[in-house]
Amino acid sequence: MKIAHHSLWQTDTRESIVDKPLSSHEHCDLVVIGAGYSGLSAALHAAQQGMSVRVLEAKTIGYGGSGRNVGLVNAGLWTPPDDVEKTLGKAAGTILNKALAKAPELVFSLIKKHQINCDGLRNGTLHCASDKAGLKQLKARLTQQIARNAPVELLSSLETRQRTGSTKFLGSLLDHRAGTIQPLNYALGLAKAATNASAIIHAHCPALTCQHNGRSWVVNTAYGCISADKLIHATNAYDSTDVSHQTFTKAHYIQFATQPLTQTQRALILPNGEGCWDTNQVMSSFRMDNNARLIIGGLGSLDNRGKNTQINWAYRKLNALFPHIKNVDFDYMWDGQIAMTSDYLPKITKIGTQGIRLYGYSGRGIGPGTLFGKAAAQWASSGEESELPVCVTAPIFEKHTQLRATYFDMGATLNHWLSCRF
Ligand SMILES: Cc1cc2nc3c(=O)[nH]c(=O)nc-3n(C[C@H](O)[C@H](O)[C@H](O)COP(=O)(O)OP(=O)(O)OC[C@H]3O[C@@H](n4cnc5c(N)ncnc54)[C@H](O)[C@@H]3O)c2cc1C
Secondary structure, rough: OOOEOOOOHHHHOOOOOOOOOOOEEEEEEEEEEEOOOHHHHHHHHEEEEEEEEEOOOHHHHHHHHHHEEEEEEEOOOOOOOOHHHHHHHHHHHHHHHHHOHHHHHHHHHHHHHHHOOOOOOOOOOOEEEOOHHHHHHHHHHHHHHHHHOEEEEEHHHHHHHHOOOOOOOEEEEOOOOOOOOOOOHHHHHHHHHHHHHOOEEOOOOOOOOOOOOOEEEEEEEOOOEEEEEEEOOHHHHHHOOOOOOOOOEEEEEEEEEEOOOOHHHHHOOOOOOOOOEEEOOOOEEEOOOOOOOOEEEEOOOOOOOOOHHOOOOHHHHHHHOOOOOOOOOEEEEEEEEEOOOOOOEEEEEOOOOOOEEEEEEOOOHHHHHHHHHHHHHHHHHHOOOOOOOOOOOOOOOOOOOOHHHHHHHHHHHHHHHHOOOO
């Protein structure tokens, strides 16, 4: 059966947002570049504080990672909290850890407040141990989280089997703060809330150049220009502006959505609807959507060289995790780009005068992007940097980003190819 090569999330969009064409020169307090979670959360919160806000989006709202991701709303990053503190230092690391621990609360409260129709479900996530080393890793994470009073618990292999429907795991870490969403509809809901708060979104309107003329920012597009006192640059892995790309490594992540499962099959898999990912070095994830489709994902891309390998891998993975569900096909497959920084921590960097750039969530951007956007709005209205979750630094140029990108993509493809053979 042929698998449609586009995101499942696009087939179920529930908001149509009024985006306005830009036709001339406009002035505003704040211009935001990029309509993903970071940019939209910034626009929403700045508009709520009375700022006049315009958002420029090169394609459509949620075109980037925000419309393609797995939908796991996690507390924190991939990097365990102790490592965050080691990298940033105790004081700065603690600030970031504490802020990110509350990020799911922010996401689910926005969903509630703005009545965002995005299947928000706060039943926790399961980080599943694929082997003994993975279980050891989860025990270390548990200790770190308990030390921070986080509501997490380590489940046995039997409990994990009951929750996931798979016998493949030796245990799992259940994080009660976390949950799942339909990611594109969350982005569209944020956009609607931002426009209701009077922000103006210009879709299909890429920022071509951004320059500060000594008094204000001037952002040129093919349709007109926007001048603004402040600028928030929120293009993350999908950046097409004149800001250097050598600031992160682009990795890819693929997803495959099955046809809707039968009621009997659905009852056997994730009955409580937790989102899951595993401890494998080449990580993979799985979750259910609201229409009983099982979505399996993993690192890698669907470019022509790797596509068949990835399709074979997805079928093998499905059968390995859930051998009891037979003759199930995939309906959709898609991929997306992730901005990985060398220390896997998100960044806020200065761009010129009165401009900041938010990026580098390294695969964990739903909570962090929403949180960073909100904090950036606060910065835009008050000018205060001290309230931001990370210190604002000068632009960071990373070495060997192309080499690392090839390593991530080829490594994932090779790993998936080998897993189909042995
Ligand atoms: C496949 C995949 C799975 C993931 N799974 C998860 C998950 O389960 N949980 C989680 O927390 N995170 C996950 N992530 C990460 C998360 O999706 C991202 O970190 C997050 O969406 C980043 O949001 P953002 O707003 O910063 O950037 P984006 O959503 O990428 O938005 C950037 C926007 O900027 C626009 N843009 C670029 N250049 C210009 C320009 N010149 N002018 C105007 N606009 C421009 C782009 O078109 C894009 O819409 C995943 C990512 C991917 C790709």
